[in-house]
Structures are given as structure tokens and as C-alpha cells.
Amino acid sequence: MPSRSNRALTPASGRASVHFVRSYTVASSPTKFATIDESPRTQKQIAFGRDLSGAALNAHGELRYDWKKDEIDAIYHSPIMDLLYHGSNVHRLHFDPLAVQQCTLLSIKTGGCSEDCKYCPQSSSYSTSVKAQKLLDTDVVLSAARAAKEAGSTRFCMGAAWRDLAGRKSNFKKIVGFVKEIRAMDMEVCCTLGMLNDDQAAQLKDAGLTAYNHNLDTSREYYPKIITTRSYDERLETISKVREAGISVCSGGIIGLGETDVDRVGMLHTLSTMPQHPESVPVNALLAVEGTPLEKQEPVKVWDMVRMIATARIVMPKTMIRLSAGRVRFTQPEQALCFMAGANSIFTGDKLLTTPNNEFNSDQQMFQTLGLVPKAASFKVDLAEESHHHHSSECCGSKHA
Ligand code: SF4
Numbered sequence: 001m002p003s004r005s006n007r008a009l010t011p012a013s014g015r016a017s018v019h020f021v022r023s024y025t026v027a028s029s030p031t032k033f034a035t036i037d038e039s040p041r042t043q044k045q046i047a048f049g050r051d052l053s054g055a056a057l058n059a060h061g062e063l064r065y066d067w068k069k070d071e072i073d074a075i076y077h078s079p080i081m082d083l084l085y086h087g088s089n090v091h092r093l094h095f096d097p098l099a100v101q102q103c104t105l106l107s108i109k110t111g112g113c114s115e116d117c118k119y120c121p122q123s124s125s126y127s128t129s130v131k132a133q134k135l136l137d138t139d140v141v142l143s144a145a146r147a148a149k150e151a152g153s154t155r156f157c158m159g160a161a162w163r164d165l166a167g168r169k170s171n172f173k174k175i176v177g178f179v180k181e182i183r184a185m186d187m188e189v190c191c192t193l194g195m196l197n198d199d200q201a202a203q204l205k206d207a208g209l210t211a212y213n214h215n216l217d218t219s220r221e222y223y224p225k226i227i228t229t230r231s232y233d234e235r236l237e238t239i240s241k242v243r244e245a246g247i248s249v250c251s252g253g254i255i256g257l258g259e260t261d262v263d264r265v266g267m268l269h270t271l272s273t274m275p276q277h278p279e280s281v282p283v284n285a286l287l288a289v290e291g292t293p294l295e296k297q298e299p300v301k302v303w304d305m306v307r308m309i310a311t312a313r314i315v316m317p318k319t320m321i322r323l324s325a326g327r328v329r330f331t332q333p334e335q336a337l338c339f340m341a342g343a344n345s346i347f348t349g350d351k352l353l354t355t356p357n358n359e360f361n362s363d364q365q366m367f368q369t370l371g372l373v374p375k376a377a378s379f380k381v382d383l384a385e386e387s388h389h390h391h392s393s394e395c396c397g398s399k400h401a
Pocket residue numbers: 113114115116117120121122123124160161162163194
């Protein structure tokens with residue numbers, strides 16, 4: 001049966017994209033294939049005698065909130081070269097593929113955390129070389145933000161090693177002040193301060209907070225092996241409060257914790273079936289730290305990063321995918337693969353909270369080598385405006401297939 005494409009996806013940039021605006025008639029395809037897809041590339045793939053990969057079948061670049069776990073699993077397990085290609089194509093539909101945002105993450109309150117995240121050197125449950133400190137002074141934080149801006153960062157993230165903000169009224173007030181000041185520098189501002197209540201979320205919103213980071217870390221099933229001091233549902237609740245306050249959600253995870261591919265897919269499923277896709281999804285590779293229960297974990301291979309990034313890009317096409325912790329282990333060509341797969345943000349600065357990060361100069365040189373350009377700050381709540389979709393009881397992934 002002949003079929004005609006009704007997909008008319010135009011890239012956000014408005015530039016012409018010959019790949020994606022197509023009206024293509026399959027005149028003589030066998031019926032079996034005509035209903036799947038009609039682009040020349042997939043026809044070729046069929047001609048090579050292979051089934052279409054999960055990536056080829058699903059990389060349309062549409063915002064979808066009804067992903068099934070088996071679809072995400074099929075994307076994740078596509079041949080790497082196919083996954084890279086399709087991740088890259090989806091990336092180009094919605095973003096300038098050369099623009100990579102530089103973010104800076106500062107630990108404003110380090111160590112002594114009452115949570116027991118098994119990867120984290122800041123947990124007071126483990127003895128590591130990290131020393132507990134008080135909240136940094138205002139001038140220290142603001143001059144770090146200024147320096148970050150001068151170095152090309154357009155997003156400044158502040159992390160505090162707290163379970164929540166209970167009993168931290170004066171510190172919270174200070175942080176709200178930091179947010180106002182840094183937003184006034186024309187930077188995006190993000191915080192990660194543990195669990196929030198509605199009132200705190202509203203205050204942060206009023207102060208001009210762009211995004212709040214609260215990672216899922218891993219799948220619901222694997223989560224209890226990593227953290228016992230707060231539940232997956234508590235995480236999802238904080239994320240909902242952030243979203244409801246009108247603050248963009250930044251939420252992602254870490255690979256290399258000993259999880260399986262099923263867990264990775266499970267986490268991406270939870271993220272991509274939220275009522276809105278997170279504005280930002282950090283993909284971290286564990287940097288095993290001595291003294292933590294995960295100190296002996298093997299380093300993550302770049303191919304696993306590429307799979308995660310490309311899959312995240314395909315299922316959450318308009319989200320900023322951040323190549324985050326663990327980047328320091330990857331060579332420039334390996335990082336290039338991650339950008340090709342759809343990552344469009346990195347953290348610059350010599351430290352990521354308490355762990356080492358890539359050197360500033362080598363990052364600048366990488367931008368030059370790869371022809372990347374710094375991405376400007378963005379203050380519109382894009383995903384929120386576009387999503388008319390509403391989940392009821394299954395929002396936040398509480399119902400798992
Ligand atoms: S990851 Fe955050 S919440 Fe968990 S122990 Fe470290 S600082 Fe605390």
C-alpha cells in the first residue's frame with residue numbers, strides 16, 4: 001500500500017532540513033514495510049536484510065509522554081552506529097547541533113549530609129576525604145558566579161549537601177538572595193538543595209530560579225540498593241512540587257552504580273512519561289570515590305554513555321541533555337561521540353561539587369577542535385508551554401509496566 005508521510009517537522013531554528021520535511025510516496029514497497037516508515041534511509045536498511053532498529057523506528061522527534069518500556073529498551077539496544085545517527089538527527093530537529101551550553105556547578109555547602117547515597121563522598125555515613133563545611137558566604141558565591149559568567153558559563157548551579165531545608169531558615173534566606181543576584185547577572189540559575197516543600201519552591205520561583213535539580217539517580221527498582229534514607233516517591237514528589245511551582249525540572253541519573261540495562265531504561269521511562277519532560281536531564285557516569293560503598297565500581301565505558309545520551313535525546317527530544325560527572329574520564333573523541341549522540345551541555349570548572357572535572361583550557365580547545373559554539377542562556381519555560389498533555393494517576397512514573 002502506498003503511504004504518504006504526514007510528518008512535517010521543522011527544526012526549531014527555522015533552517016531548512018532536507019531530512020525531515022518530507023513528503024515521500026512509497027510506490028512499490030511491499031505492504032509489510034509501507035506502514036512502518038517511508039524514508040529512503042529506512043528503505044535502505046530493509047534492503048540490507050535487517051529489521052529496523054528501535055532507534056530507526058522511534059526517532060521521529062515528536063514530544064511523546066506515552067513511551068513504553070519496550071520501545072525505550074529497543075532504542076537503547078539499537079546498534080550503536082544507528083543509535084548515534086538517529087540521536088543526532090533528533091538533536092538537529094530541535095537544537096543548533098553546534099551549540100553546547102556551559103554550566104558551572106558550585107558546592108555551596110559541602111559534606112556532612114544525613115542521606116546515605118552510596119556513590120556520594122559527602123554523605124556522613126562514609127568516611128571519605130571530604131570535610132563538612134558551612135554554607136559559603138555571599139561574596140564567595142557571587143564572585144564564583146561572576147567568574148563562571150566571564151568564563152562563558154550561562155547557567156550557574158548551586159548544590160548543598162542537605163536532605164531537606166527543614167530548620168535551615170536563615171540559610172535558605174541566604175540562598176534565595178544568591179538566586180536573585182545571580183539571575184540579575186543574566187545567567188540561568190539552578191539549585192539542588194534536597195527535598196523542598198511548596199512554600200520553599202514558591203520562594204525560589206519568585207527569586208527567579210530557572211531550574212531545580214533533583215535526580216532520580218536510577219530506576220525505581222534499583223534505587224533502594226543505592227539510597228535507603230529517602231524513597232523514590234519522595235523524589236518524585238519534590239520533582240512535582242518544583243514543576244507545579246513553575247520552575248523547570250532538572251532530573252537525571254548516574255550510570256555505573258551496578259545497575260542493569262533494564263534499570264537504565266526504567267529510569268528513562270520514568271523521566272520521559274512525566275507530565276512534562278524535564279527541561280534538563282544530566283547523564284552522569286559514576287566517579288568512584290574512595291571510602292564510599294561504590295569505590296570499587298568499574299569505570300563506565302563511553303558506549304554506555306552514548307547509549308544513554310542518544311536514548312534520552314530520542315525519547316525527550318527538546319530536553320537539554322547534560323554530559324555531566326565522569327566526563328573527565330573521556331577523551332575528546334569520546335566526548336565528541338556524546339555530542340553527536342545528542343548531548344548539548346557540559347559542566348565546566350575544575351570541580352564538580354567535590355570530584356575532579358575537565359580543565360577549562362582543554363574544554364576551550366575542545367570547542368575549537370570540534371567547531372562547537374557556546375549556547376546562550378534561555379529563560380523561557382519552553383516545555384511547560386508546549387505540553388498540553390496531562391497524566392492523571394500515572395504521572396511521575398508511579399505506575400510501572
Ligand atoms: S548525593 Fe546529595 S543527598 Fe545524597 S549523600 Fe550526597 S549530598 Fe547527600
